Amino acid sequence: MPFDFKRLEIPDVILIKPKVFEDERGFFMETYKKPDFEKAGIKGDFIQDNHSKSKYGVLRGLHFQREPYAQAKIVRCIRGVIYDVAVDLRKDSPTFGKWVGVILSEHNKWQLYIPKGFAHGFLVLSDVAEVVYKVDNVYAPNYEGGIIWNDPDIGIDWPVDKPTVSEKDMKWPTLREAIERGWVF
Numbered sequence: 001m002p003f004d005f006k007r008l009e010i011p012d013v014i015l016i017k018p019k020v021f022e023d024e025r026g027f028f029m030e031t032y033k034k035p036d037f038e039k040a041g042i043k044g045d046f047i048q049d050n051h052s053k054s055k056y057g058v059l060r061g062l063h064f065q066r067e068p069y070a071q072a073k074i075v076r077c078i079r080g081v082i083y084d085v086a087v088d089l090r091k092d093s094p095t096f097g098k099w100v101g102v103i104l105s106e107h108n109k110w111q112l113y114i115p116k117g118f119a120h121g122f123l124v125l126s127d128v129a130e131v132v133y134k135v136d137n138v139y140a141p142n143y144e145g146g147i148i149w150n151d152p153d154i155g156i157d158w159p160v161d162k163p164t165v166s167e168k169d170m171k172w173p174t175l176r177e178a179i180e181r182g183w184v185f
């Protein structure tokens with residue numbers, strides 16, 4: 001199998017390590033293979049691909065889309081280095097409110113699978129980072145949701161003190177407020 005799948009402390013979040021074939025020309029790797037991913041428990045129909053570029057210290061997140069437009073994501077960093085984070089928003093989950101974070105980079109070529117029911121965000125640790133990700137539902141601006149990146153109840157250990165956050169991302173509610181709004185899964 002050209003991938004190694006590893007379930008993290010939140011077992012529905014899966015780290016994907018590809019098999020990289022290097023030779024004098026450079027490298028080759030498969031990045032997505034539906035049958036292998038499905039066998040590993042990654043079952044969505046990934047119908048949209050996204051690509052963003054950000055500078056050092058930029059934090060995008062914590063984002064999700066609400067039902068019926070919730071999205072599972074498969075995230076990778078094709079240039080630079082990011083700290084990628086998933087927060088469990090599934091109210092009946094034993095890990096509700098907990099987070100996991102991993103370094104994804106152009107060097108390790110790892111990917112993170114984040115199921116529906118999670119908030120997602122990342123912080124750029126290199127001068128520039130380009131992130132590409134597959135999602136299994138279309139963008140639906142009226143169903144966007146978010147949680148404030150520094151919610152003390154979640155306590156994500158972001159590796160940069162004062163990240164650059166968009167105005168939109170500064171206005172997201174805390175997890176407690178999100179629960180009151182019914183923004184959980």
Ligand SMILES: Cc1cn([C@H]2C[C@H](O)[C@@H](COP(=O)(O)OP(=O)(O)O[C@H]3O[C@@H](C)C(=O)[C@@H](O)[C@H]3O)O2)c(=O)[nH]c1=O
Nearest residue numbers: 050052060061062063064073120121122138139166168
């Ligand atoms: C996410 C998205 C944005 N857009 C547009 C809306 C807006 O004008 C512009 C920038 O949008 P944002 O500021 O929301 O982009 P960004 O902050 O990069 O949003 C992304 O963050 C990461 C962490 C995720 O997990 C993604 O699902 C997505 O929410 O791009 C689309 O057209 N399609 C899309 O799928």
